[in-house]
Amino acid sequence: MEFKYNVRDLLFILKEWLPTKEVLELDRFKEYYDMNDIDSILIEGYKVSREVVSPINAIGDKNPVRFEKGVVISPPGYREVYQFLQKNGWGSSSECVVDGGMPLTVFKAASEMISAACPAMGSNVKLTSGAANVILHYGREEDKERFIPKMLNGxxxxxxxxxxxxxxxxxxxxxxxxxxxxxxxxxxxxxxxxxxxxxxxxxxxxxxxxxxxxxxxxxxxxxxxxxxxxxxxxxxxxxxxxxxxxxxxxxxxxxxxxxxxxxxxxxxxxxxxxxxxxxxxxxxxxxxxxxLAMMFRMMNESRIGTGFNANAQASSAYAQASQYAVERVQGYIKGERVLIIKHADVRRMLMDMKAHTEGIRAMIYKGFYNIDMAENIKDKAKAKKHDDIAAILTPLIKCYSSETAVNVTCEAVQVLGGVGYTKEFPIEQYVRDSKILTIWEGTSFIHGQDLVKRKMRMGDGVPFANWMGGILSFIEANKAAAGLEKEFRNLEKAYRCMEDVKSLYDVWHLNKMDDLIGLYAIRTLFVCAQVQVAECLLEQALIAQKQIAQLAADHYDINFYKGKIASARYYVNNILPNVFILSEIIKNADLSSQECPEESLVVN
Ligand SMILES: Cc1cc2nc3c(=O)[nH]c(=O)nc-3n(C[C@H](O)[C@H](O)[C@H](O)COP(=O)(O)OP(=O)(O)OC[C@H]3O[C@@H](n4cnc5c(N)ncnc54)[C@H](O)[C@@H]3O)c2cc1C
Structure with a gap:
């Protein structure tokens, strides 16, 4: 099955949704890149992902790394592809804080396709970038001269x-x-x-x-x-x-x-x-x-990178499942044999994958945009605000994206039916490859804790209140948007649930109720992440509405914009209501898992 990717959504994020121009005009980047470069970066990145990187994905799965007589041997083709990426600007030299490096917001859009094409290769490149960035930040000049050039050139x-x-x-x-x-x-x-x-x-x-x-x-x-x-x-x-x-x-x-x-x-x-x-x-x-603080520089990049990698894998699994759905004929509708995409439940699964991956992608790039601004603008007060948002989004991205990718890749197998479970198709590999992302760079629990113990409370809770306030302002400003009134009502209701959960956590912290603080941390993270994703998707839907109003009904791009509105509506009406239930569960503060005798939890 051919590697395909949703390049159009990446272009939408960079050219129509995020203020990417603002990033490209920062002193560090303006001599090197402008908005006209985005198309070529993404088109070339897609080509490299398809033609150079994706062929080694199955090779690494079928011929994994070997350890023989004390020597570790990488799978065939891995050395060549790693060196190709690093030498040709698709790796660390573009990702690191060096002259000519790209903004994360832009580079990651190309890198996302490379990660999707071969997750194992993506992590080799990202670890090198992370380690090089730590040396660039904390090393002596002589260390930088000694190590950086050869880390960047592969x-x-x-x-x-x-x-x-x-x-x-x-x-x-x-x-x-x-x-x-x-x-x-x-x-x-x-x-x-x-x-x-x-x-x-x-x-x-x-x-x-x-x-x-x-x-x-x-x-x-x-x-x-x-x-x-x-x-x-x-x-x-x-x-x-x-x-x-x-x-x-x-x-x-x-x-x-x-x-x-x-x-x-x-x-x-x-x-x-x-x-x-x-x-x-x-x-x-x-x-x-x-x-550890220095290592955190690398880990924060790697944590967002883990969520990013997870969504890349989920997106690729979705893309491949969608291709199968328009090839496989099975079942009848009104007496006619049909492609499986005609079945309501298959469409539901595809929509679920589309809405999740587009929404999480939006949250991830919001994170990259805020990191770029925080690290490169001169106004310290503004930089701090961007840094705070990136800090709050980091655990949401790492945990929600990786947990969701496990479900989305499984759903992609489901679309294929029996052949999805076989090695004839590449999707089952994504199920296996993606699971680690809920574990490394801190398990999901660690990120739940990071959110409720640190990010909610840092700076006396002001940054978190500002982040919530940004979402509320968006709701207030747009809740009368024609055609999306119901969706904004749902988002407002979910927002109020998030407020309730936050207030409850304030009480739990005040009373040092550590058992409850930890027990409900991941679920609280899901509440915040789902509200954030819904907000991003509705922002995008408003842009799509405007585009549709200007385009002819037969314009080649009209279905893309209709799809953006559908993603927002599906997510807000089918996924976001989980927040209503989760907030009730959290408020209920059930302790049965803690009160259950250990002897009866363990099966002997
Ligand atoms: C394929 C792979 C690649 C890896 N790559 C790297 C790498 O490059 N560098 C590196 O340093 N590490 C790496 N790791 C290690 C990885 O980061 C750890 O596995 C991870 O941090 C979890 O640690 P652990 O395996 O010891 O699990 P444990 O810490 O033993 O956790 C087991 C379970 O207990 C839970 N738990 C633990 N402590 C608490 C607590 N205080 N409260 C509540 N629950 C808790 C965890 O959430 C988890 O569910 C890698 C692991 C794998 C499998």
């Missing part, structure tokens, strides 16, 4: 090393240590990291690991962790590759999906010869380091 790749056998969701339990040497920037690293994506393999000549480790004198918990650049092969001062740096791969995981991506267990310093370069300051007098 010769080397990057990883993030947090997880250890006894430190998963709770990173603060990490046991990996960093011992000082005579050189104040150089440390000996010792410990074991597990589940490290792209931790080893044959797609590059060197791997630049960013490793969280506790320096001598570091306090307990996550505050005591520092961050170190630990190359697989030492990098000489002139940038050439030196001796092996005592980083040993001891296992490669056999996984449910993402066979093309090497998930490695790594031993650092088995022979006491592993060295790392410190990023940031040594521990202060209380033993606190900034390692």
């Amino acid at each position: 010769e080397w790749q990057g990883t993030m090393n947090l997880t250890e056998p006894s430190a998963g969701s709770d990173v603060g339990d990490a046991l990996t240590k960093a011992f000082p040497t005579d050189d104040p920037w150089l440390y000996k690293i010792k410990g074991t990291k597990m589940f490290i994506t792209a931790g080893d393999g044959s797609i590059c000549d060197n791997i630049i690991h960013l490793v969280l480790a506790r320096p001598t004198g570091g306090c307990k918990g996550s505050a005591g962790l520092g961050l170190y650049i630990v190359p697989k092969y030492w990098v000489n001062e002139d940038g050439s590759i030196g001796r092996p740096n005592d980083v040993t791969t001891i296992a490669v995981e056999h996984k449910m999906g993402l066979g093309g991506s090497a998930t490695c267990m790594l031993n650092y310093g088995e022979n006491d010869e592993c060295y790392g370069i410190r990023l940031g300051n040594p521990p202060d007098e209380k033993g606190r380091s900034q390692g």
Whole structure:
């Protein structure tokens, strides 16, 4: 089945919905790009995704990464495609904060198709971009000169090393240590990291690991962790590759999906010869380091990136299911054999996938737009407002998008019926590949907690109140919109439910009701995410209404705009009402799962 993607929706987001021009006119970008570049970037990105990247997706699934005699071998074609993307501007050099880098809002639209075409390859590129961005922000000039050029041109790749056998969701339990040497920037690293994506393999000549480790004198918990650049092969001062740096791969995981991506267990310093370069300051007098905060720079990108990757996979599964629906003949309507798209329930499934993926995409690009503005405008007060919105959207994007992608990819299998369950079609691979996205970069629970414990309360709750206020203002300004009155009534009702949930959380926080705060965190996140997605879709529907009013009835684009209105109406009338029920469930504050005896929860 041919790789297809909804390029038209990406163009709509960049050219008709978001104020992309405002981003492109910022000092950092204006010399390099303007609105006229968007079409060619997306058309070329689509071509690269179809012709170069999508062919290796099934190859990686059928011939996953191998670990033989201590050597990790990537699937056929992966090295060539990784290097092609990095060398030709489809990877880290466009995504990183360097001269000529693109705004995220624009670059991600091309990158979304690459992620959809091969999720395992997408994560290799994104990890390298994330690691390079951390070095660009926190490294010394000499570190930047030493590592960045080859990370950007595809010769080397990057990883993030947090997880250890006894430190998963709770990173603060990490046991990996960093011992000082005579050189104040150089440390000996010792410990074991597990589940490290792209931790080893044959797609590059060197791997630049960013490793969280506790320096001598570091306090307990996550505050005591520092961050170190630990190359697989030492990098000489002139940038050439030196001796092996005592980083040993001891296992490669056999996984449910993402066979093309090497998930490695790594031993650092088995022979006491592993060295790392410190990023940031040594521990202060209380033993606190900034390692996790620096890693968070990479993780925040990766967290939005995880939601983005999830929606890319869901969108691709939907695109392929929709193609099948106009090819498969089955059943009768009024005595005539029909294509399955004629059946009401198949249309419902396609509409469900369309509305979810378009709505979540809108929320994701709203996030990218706010990051671009926060990082690149000079007015600090305005930048802070953009940063606050991006911070609130990050857990919504990571958790809601990844949880939804699991359902959407399963629904895509359902559209195909029995063949969807076979390996003859590529959709079942998306079901397996997408599940990890609810787990890595923090499980869904971690993001629920991030929302209710941090994002709702940061800055004394002002940024969250502003975010809610933005949605309310939109409702107030547009609720009389002809043809969408019912939808705005639903959004207003859902908004009031969200207000109730927020007030309840204020009470729970005041009374330190930690069991309830955690228990209802993910459901509260769903309430906020569904309200946000509905708002984005209605904003888009208003634009579509205006376009339809101006276009001739037989204009080639008229059905696209009708489809945008249908997505908004479907989401608001069929998905958003979940918020009404969820808010009742949260207010009910049932504790049966906590009160149930542990002995009866565990099946023996
Ligand atoms: C394919 C793959 C690739 C990965 N890539 C990387 C990588 O590149 N770098 C890296 O550092 N890590 C990576 N990871 C690790 C990943 O980030 C962790 O698996 C994840 O953070 C969860 O940790 P854990 O597996 O130890 O689960 P646990 O922390 O043991 O969690 C198990 C369950 O308990 C829940 N839980 C845990 N603590 C709490 C709590 N306090 N309150 C409520 N519920 C809780 C979790 O939500 C989860 O449902 C990868 C993992 C996989 C499978």
